[in-house]
Amino acid sequence: xxxxxxxxxxxxxxEILKNVNLEIKExxxxxxxxxxxxxxxxxxxxxxxxxxxxxxxxxxxGKDIFAxxxxxxxxxxxxxxxxxxxxxxxxxxxxxxxNIVRKEKEQAVRERALRLLDRVHLMEHKxxxxxxxxxxxxxxxxxARALAMNPKLxxxxxxxxxxxxxxxxxxxxxxxxxVKDGMTVVIVTHEMGFARRVGDRIIFMDGGIVVEDxxxxxxxxxxxxxxxxxFLSQLNHF
Amino acid sequence: xxxxLEHVNGVFDYMTSQTFAAAAANTLKLTLLAQLLGVALGxxxxxxxxSKWSVLNSAANxxxxxxxxxxxxxxxxxxxxxxxQFGIRLSGFECAxxxxxxxxxxxxxxxxxxxxxxxxxxxxxxxxxxGMNNWQTMxxxxxxxxxxxxxxxxxxxxxxxxxxSAMASVVGYMDLLLTAQQAASATxxxxxxxxxxxxxxxxxxxxxxxxQGYIERKMDVxxxxxxxxxxxxxxxxxxxxxxxxx
Ligand SMILES: Nc1ncnc2c1ncn2[C@@H]1O[C@H](COP(=O)(O)OP(=O)(O)OP(=O)(O)O)[C@@H](O)[C@H]1O
Ligand SMILES: [Mg+2]
Numbered sequence: 001x002x003x004x005x006x007x008x009x010x011x012x013x014x015e016i017l018k019n020v021n022l023e024i025k026e027x028x029x030x031x032x033x034x035x036x037x038x039x040x041x042x043x044x045x046x047x048x049x050x051x052x053x054x055x056x057x058x059x060x061x062g063k064d065i066f067a068x069x070x071x072x073x074x075x076x077x078x079x080x081x082x083x084x085x086x087x088x089x090x091x092x093x094x095x096x097x098x099n100i101v102r103k104e105k106e107q108a109v110r111e112r113a114l115r116l117l118d119r120v121h122l123m124e125h126k127x128x129x130x131x132x133x134x135x136x137x138x139x140x141x142x143x144a145r146a147l148a149m150n151p152k153l154x155x156x157x158x159x160x161x162x163x164x165x166x167x168x169x170x171x172x173x174x175x176x177x178x179v180k181d182g183m184t185v186v187i188v189t190h191e192m193g194f195a196r197r198v199g200d201r202i203i204f205m206d207g208g209i210v211v212e213d214x215x216x217x218x219x220x221x222x223x224x225x226x227x228x229x230x231f232l233s234q235l236n237h238f
Numbered sequence: 239x240x241x242x243l244e245h246v247n248g249v250f251d252y253m254t255s256q257t258f259a260a261a262a263a264n265t266l267k268l269t270l271l272a273q274l275l276g277v278a279l280g281x282x283x284x285x286x287x288x289s290k291w292s293v294l295n296s297a298a299n300x301x302x303x304x305x306x307x308x309x310x311x312x313x314x315x316x317x318x319x320x321x322x323q324f325g326i327r328l329s330g331f332e333c334a335x336x337x338x339x340x341x342x343x344x345x346x347x348x349x350x351x352x353x354x355x356x357x358x359x360x361x362x363x364x365x366x367x368x369g370m371n372n373w374q375t376m377x378x379x380x381x382x383x384x385x386x387x388x389x390x391x392x393x394x395x396x397x398x399x400x401x402x403s404a405m406a407s408v409v410g411y412m413d414l415l416l417t418a419q420q421a422a423s424a425t426x427x428x429x430x431x432x433x434x435x436x437x438x439x440x441x442x443x444x445x446x447x448x449x450q451g452y453i454e455r456k457m458d459v460x461x462x463x464x465x466x467x468x469x470x471x472x473x474x475x476x477x478x479x480x481x482x483x484x
Contacts, residue, residue, distance in 0.1 A: 048367050069369060077367040083360035087382045087459055097368035100378055129460045142364075149368060 031199035076151030136167030261417035280346025334406035393450035
């Protein structure tokens with residue numbers, strides 16, 4: 001579905017992604033883990049077409065995502081910081097892009113928005129503005145907003161790390177539902193319990209390269225003292 | 239007491255005279271147009287200041303430095319007296335409009351820039367992933383939020399412009415001040431003529447201030463929605479929760 005080939009990206013002359021190769025098939029649930037600064041967010045931003053790359057390429061369903069906006073229009077992304085539009089209500093946040101980008105019929109957009117609000121369990125908050133919502137609620141609206149564009153691939157960059165612990169559950173549940181419906185997803189997270197539950201493929205990044213790429217089921221059989229093994233045991237310590 | 243009433247009558251007569259009404263309209267016309275042009279040009283300058291091309295940055299900064307550094311009165315007199323030497327002959331109104339608008343743009347640029355840059359990078363990023371192009375992001379995400387920050391200081395600029403517009407009297411534009419002065423030079427009644435002009439200025443300022451407050455309230459969507467919710471709750475008689483977590 002999405003194919004990353006020999007991707008290199010640097011900021012101010014410092015290489016952040018070094019020759020990343022990755023192919024993700026339809027229906028896969030990929031979890032990316034790795035230490036801070038390893039390039040996970042940068043990789044996701046490249047996959048969403050938000051960053052220009054130095055060399056290499058990314059194609060989505062065979063088409064270069066950097067060529068036109070249309071080629072990446074079925075890739076959705078949710079960020080750590082929610083980034084809802086504060087001047088619009090929850091419902092309006094969800095409806096904006098289908099209205100102005102796809103120019104869909106108002107009624108169809110409205111119906112889909114209501115369905116999505118129901119799906120993220122926030123129907124009663126549809127007319128509330130972001131500042132009237134908790135972090136967990138904002139993130140669920142952000143997920144609904146991304147889903148409103150009918151993406152085929154969803155990228156989640158640490159969707160719960162800006163949240164108070166008591167709100168991570170509600171957001172992870174919503175992501176779990178999206179995954180259950182068969183969405184192809186790439187999730188960057190430090191929530192290893194969640195990663196094992198929903199992920200079927202674990203990618204470990206370190207220093208801008210993909211160090212490990214293993215089926216989730218094999219995670220337990222990793223050779224001791226591999227870098228991934230060390231990283232996981234460090235996570236457990238915190 | 240009799241003297242006082244006489245002045246009241248005098249001021250009233252001037253204020254309601256056709257020349258003063260026309261002068262008030264002239265002042266208003268110049269103020270509105272100069273501010274409007276200043277905002278439009280200021281918007282372009284703000285975009286220049288925020289552009290990633292350093293040529294545009296320098297051009298915008300150079301403009302702002304130039305026009306903020308020269309007294310408006312000097313700019314006005316330059317346009318009026320010096321441009322004819324280059325064969326450019328403009329009316330008093332045109333001179334005043336150009337000088338005031340060019341000067342105002344330098345101040346509006348900074349106001350608009352800070353409004354535009356208050357919108358987080360994250361929101362622009364989210365808009366782009368949702369497929370919006372730069373113009374759609376500007377129009378539907380950045381501008382609606384920036385306008386809320388830009389309106390209050392622009393209101394103050396506008397009231398400032400009303401007063402600065404009196405400078406147009408030195409280039410022969412028949413605004414409130416010049417009209418009052420001409421009326422006075424005929425009758426030597428400086429008190430009544432100037433007070434008539436002053437009252438017009440004060441009334442306009444009061445009206446602009448009211449308008450500004452009205453627009454600001456209209457734009458505060460969250461407060462407006464809270465007011466609406468309170469109203470609904472009050473109507474239904476339930477003191478229900480309106481903003482607690484699910
Ligand atoms: N816009 C940018 N400009 C300059 N440097 C950047 C930028 N974005 C990221 N970097 C640098 O690139 C490196 C990788 O950043 P990235 O955010 O991709 O890491 P990450 O794996 O997501 O880390 P974390 O777990 O902390 O989110 C970091 O060293 C960071 O400082
Ligand atoms: Mg990151």
